[in-house]
Amino acid sequence: MRNTKNKPRGVDRDRVGIVAGFVVIALVLATLVLYATSMGGINLMESLGILIIIVLVVSAAWVLVDRMRNARAGLPAKDEMTVKLSHKAGYYAYLASIYIALAFMWYSNSLEESGGVGLDGGQTGGGIILLSAIVFMGSYFYLSHKGAAE
Amino acid sequence: MKTRIKEFRAKYDMTQEQLAQKVGVRRETIVFLEAGRYNPSLKLAYDVAKVLKTRIEELFIFEG
Numbered sequence: 521m522r523n524t525k526n527k528p529r530g531v532d533r534d535r536v537g538i539v540a541g542f543v544v545i546a547l548v549l550a551t552l553v554l555y556a557t558s559m560g561g562i563n564l565m566e567s568l569g570i571l572i573i574i575v576l577v578v579s580a581a582w583v584l585v586d587r588m589r590n591a592r593a594g595l596p597a598k599d600e601m602t603v604k605l606s607h608k609a610g611y612y613a614y615l616a617s618i619y620i621a622l623a624f625m626w627y628s629n630s631l632e633e634s635g636g637v638g639l640d641g642g643q644t645g646g647g648i649i650l651l652s653a654i655v656f657m658g659s660y661f662y663l664s665h666k667g668a669a670e
Numbered sequence: 671m672k673t674r675i676k677e678f679r680a681k682y683d684m685t686q687e688q689l690a691q692k693v694g695v696r697r698e699t700i701v702f703l704e705a706g707r708y709n710p711s712l713k714l715a716y717d718v719a720k721v722l723k724t725r726i727e728e729l730f731i732f733e734g
Contacts, residue, residue: 590696593687599695600711601702664698667707 534587534597541584545577565643572650579657605663613656620651672731675704678722692721 552573556562562570587597624647628638639647679689686700693700695714702708703718710718710730719726 593697595687595690595696596694597696599699600714601699601708602696667702667705 534591538584538588538591538597541580541587545581545584548573548577569646569650572654576650576653576657579661583660602664605660608663609656609659612659613652616655617648617652620648620655624648671706671709671733673703673706674729674731675700675718675722678724678729682722684722689718689721693717 552570556570559566591597621644624639624644628644632638675689679686686704687697690697690700693714694717699708699714703710715726715730719729722729
């Protein structure tokens with residue numbers, strides 16, 4: 521049994537991870553602001569991309585605040601349950617990314633067939649990454665409320 | 671899976687947070703364990719049983 525008077529193992533590493541997470545969030549937000557201000561006007565697809573990034577940033581901030589609360593109470597920020605939940609959510613995001621890629625290919629082809637311009641590599645890649653990240657965060661939140669008893 | 675963690679915790683007048691600290695997990699993990707919504711690893715089950723001074727088979731009741 522661990523001595524409760526001492527900090528649990530990995531607490532300092534957890535704190536470094538939390539601070540690093542907040543730094544990354546700040547950098548993403550700064551990049552987003554720079555991008556939005558440098559563009560003259562933002563079209564619908566770009567606004568959707570920005571909205572997805574904001575949702576991801578808010579979700580990541582929520583996870584970090586939750587970890588910070590645990591670290592402050594002298595508890596580990598992550599444990600075997602959160603690791604298991606992350607792995608499960610990652611598996612769902614991986615499966616989703618395959619179907620999202622197929623959907624993007626189908627959408628791009630249908631755009632070209634109707635005489636329009638198909639999606640380029642950057643749009644397809646960015647869309648797959650952002651939507652997979654949304655599936656990951658959604659799965660993580662769902663599983664962390666439902667539990668991971670399988 | 672059913673557990674008797676809550677019963678044993680009450681016996682030793684221990685809060686979920688205190689148990690979490692002694693075992694080295696988050697409080698949410700103890701909440702899920704008590705509710706039978708999380709299947710712990712053998713190590714975690716052993717650690718919880720050790721802190722609550724009992725045996726794993728008395729703490730966790732597996733159903734079919």
